[in-house]
């Protein structure tokens with residue numbers, strides 16, 4: 001099954017790792033958990049098991065953050081993963097749900113149009129009209145199902161959800177019950193139920209979380225990678241994985257190019273060069289790690305299909321330009337200033353400078 005879909009769920013893609021961890025795991029598991037908190041952290045951060053099974057690191061970042069996140073869920077408090085775009089909030093939440101519940105699919109995608117029925121339940125109207133309200137006519141939403149089964153539900157982009165709908169989560173999180181007045185019953189959450197929500201720093205003010213709801217969550221802020229080396233490692237790892245699933249040959253000599261893309265992103269993000277000597281302007285976009293991953297993956301496809309299989313400057317230049325220049329006027333100025341004042345001055349970046357100049361026309 002995992003061979004034939006474009007993107008298997010985490011619990012499918014890493015089924016062998018999860019099974020090996022469960023077998024090796026002799027620590028206490030909270031009720032309904034597939035693994036102990038220790039093994040969940042190990043699943044996220046990677047390592048080698050006594051039987052030799054290699055657990056690939058999913059998240060590259062501070063261990064403590066992952067421990068706090070897992071401990072939060074073990075205490076039946078809900079978890080809010082907060083951070084700027086592309087800091088792996090969605091990724092971490094999927095893997096946590098996969099490791100804890102063996103199921104990462106109970107997801108509510110938060111948008112301005114998310115209604116209460118998406119979070120709680122809806123109705124199969126044909127049945128409702130034919131038979132009247134009954135449990136058979138009820139279509140449980142992801143949170144409902146997570147409560148009934150003692151699993152982790154995920155709410156993506158919580159701050160985009162309208163405030164009154166957010167409020168419906170308050171009862172669920174504090175009382176651990178979900179009333180179904182039409183049927184005169186209450187769904188009571190089974191042990192193992194919890195919620196992982198993600199929210200984006202940049203969306204602040206769209207729908208600020210009410211303080212009542214915020215209090216129900218323990219917040220963990222996922223940071224941008226500390227250093228160029230860390231970020232290069234994240235990008236290289238993900239690009240390798242994505243390249244394999246897209247059947248792209250992974251070029252060996254790509255690391256230098258990846259480092260260059262990451263350096264450009266970090267310098268533009270920070271507003272100064274890595275050596276701290278030159279100030280540069282920042283473009284309007286976010287230039288996240290996630291975008292660096294797609295720039296490099298795109299370049300890899302160009303290199304594999306239209307080049308000689310080696311990732312070269314002109315393979316990444318177009319994607320880079322697209323990522324940086326979101327606003328066609330202001331960002332173009334920022335980009336060409338960066339090209340002329342920084343890129344041009346670097347001796348070993350001459351071919352990259354040329355590739356970018358060609359595109360600028």
Ligand SMILES: Nc1ncnc2c1ncn2[C@@H]1O[C@H](COP(=O)(O)OP(=O)(O)OP(=O)(O)O)[C@@H](O)[C@H]1O
Pocket residue numbers: 058059060061083084085086087088089090091092198199200225234238289290293
């Ligand atoms: N520290 C990290 N460790 C591992 N992977 C990372 C890290 N940072 C980013 N990534 C990768 O970046 C990609 C995008 O991450 P994800 O979509 O989870 O970001 P997000 O924080 O949810 O962003 P958004 O706010 O836009 O929803 C994932 O493929 C993930 O592997």
Ligand SMILES: [Mg+2]
Pocket residue numbers: 089090091198
């Ligand atoms: Mg996300």
